[in-house]
Amino acid sequence: MSKKVLITGVAGMIGSRMAEWIVQHQPDYQVIGIDDLSGGYPENVPGKVDFIRMDLVSGDLDSIFSQQRIDYVFHFAAYAAEGLSPFIRRFNYNSNLIATANVVNACIKYEVKRLVFTSSMAVYGIGNPPFSESSVPNPVDPYGVAKFACEMDIRIAGDQHNLDWCIIRPHNVYGRNQNIWDKYRNVLGIWMYQHLHGEGLTIFGDGSQKRAFSYVDDCLEPLWKAAVSEKASRQIINLGSDVETSVLEAARMLKGIIGEEAEIVFLEQRHEVKNAYSTHERATELLDYKDSTPLQEGLAAMWAWAKQQPARERKEWSDYEIDKGMYAFWKK
Numbered sequence: 001m002s003k004k005v006l007i008t009g010v011a012g013m014i015g016s017r018m019a020e021w022i023v024q025h026q027p028d029y030q031v032i033g034i035d036d037l038s039g040g041y042p043e044n045v046p047g048k049v050d051f052i053r054m055d056l057v058s059g060d061l062d063s064i065f066s067q068q069r070i071d072y073v074f075h076f077a078a079y080a081a082e083g084l085s086p087f088i089r090r091f092n093y094n095s096n097l098i099a100t101a102n103v104v105n106a107c108i109k110y111e112v113k114r115l116v117f118t119s120s121m122a123v124y125g126i127g128n129p130p131f132s133e134s135s136v137p138n139p140v141d142p143y144g145v146a147k148f149a150c151e152m153d154i155r156i157a158g159d160q161h162n163l164d165w166c167i168i169r170p171h172n173v174y175g176r177n178q179n180i181w182d183k184y185r186n187v188l189g190i191w192m193y194q195h196l197h198g199e200g201l202t203i204f205g206d207g208s209q210k211r212a213f214s215y216v217d218d219c220l221e222p223l224w225k226a227a228v229s230e231k232a233s234r235q236i237i238n239l240g241s242d243v244e245t246s247v248l249e250a251a252r253m254l255k256g257i258i259g260e261e262a263e264i265v266f267l268e269q270r271h272e273v274k275n276a277y278s279t280h281e282r283a284t285e286l287l288d289y290k291d292s293t294p295l296q297e298g299l300a301a302m303w304a305w306a307k308q309q310p311a312r313e314r315k316e317w318s319d320y321e322i323d324k325g326m327y328a329f330w331k332k
């Protein structure tokens with residue numbers, strides 16, 4: 001009987017790429033994937049994956065866990081629109097926190113060997129970057145609050161119910177299979193969409209805010225080790241690139257790839273952390289992470305993929321939960 005891995009969010013970027021990696025490198029494992037297709041696409045899911053369309057907030061996870069002996073769970077499903085999260089609070093807590101509670105319940109009940117959860121650098125909020133795992137979390141938006149609450153919940157499940165876990169805090173991951181049709185998240189993908197549609201590349205504020213963009217391919221083997229390595233048991237680990245880049249520098253780099261005629265458009269500043277990047281000693285030591293792909297190279301590869309994508313409808317919210325304080329660029 002083959003060993004089994006469950007990936008939630010399998011139609012999204014990290015989930016689908018992780019599924020591909022496992023199919024290719026870990027043939028002893030069968031991959032079961034769950035996604036409600038709210039932010040991912042069925043075309044992303046590799047053919048060998050046993051795919052189940054399900055919303056983790058309301059779906060019946062027992063029906064899956066009771067029929068399959070699942071060894072490891074990668075819980076990637078989320079709606080990661082950090083900047084929008086103050087305007088869709090309830091949705092944010094459902095898709096991030098309540099969904100995670102359902103996954104944690106199933107992992108405890110069916111005794112999975114380890115739960116790997118992708119938290120986020122958003123838990124650090126305002127602080128003094130580079131953020132290390134020992135920095136005190138201080139999230140500044142509901143998305144970061146939800147991720148931190150999930151982390152605490154998982155740790156409690158570890159202490160009380162002996163659930164083994166590894167919490168990964170990735171940051172600014174990009175690459176093939178990213179959702180470039182969602183106007184509220186993934187700045188590099190937003191720029192690619194804008195350029196493909198004859199629009200300028202938009203930047204919030206003056207673009208001096210710094211991020212460390214991390215190529216998805218570099219994160220896949222480390223994520224696998226987060227599940228199976230003894231060293232990663234009950235650890236919190238930052239994951240991503242060591243090189244911080246200003247958003248303006250990143251836009252200029254992309255212009256060099258897509259065409260210098262691309263215009264950069266500056267929008268009003270939004271409520272966000274100015275500089276956000278992390279230390280990676282623990283990822284190197286515990287997960288053998290290597291920051292192999294420079295931004296220039298990763299952007300070129302993602303752009304080559306983006307140009308081949310079908311025309312898809314852009315994700316727009318018809319109603320926000322609150323409009324008060326909404327930025328002009330997202331106003332209805």
Ligand SMILES: NC(=O)c1ccc[n+]([C@@H]2O[C@H](COP(=O)([O-])OP(=O)(O)OC[C@H]3O[C@@H](n4cnc5c(N)ncnc54)[C@H](O)[C@@H]3O)[C@@H](O)[C@H]2O)c1
Nearest residue numbers: 009011012013014036038039040055056077078118172173
């Ligand atoms: N990409 C990044 O830069 C980054 C950085 C930090 C953390 N993360 C975290 O990593 C994880 C994966 O990110 P990603 O970039 O692949 O995102 P993604 O949006 O590409 O994938 C998430 C997937 O989850 C699915 N999903 C959302 N809500 C669901 C629900 N209620 N039930 C079932 N499926 C649901 C979506 O349809 C989507 O396919 C997320 O938890 C995200 O918060 C990502």
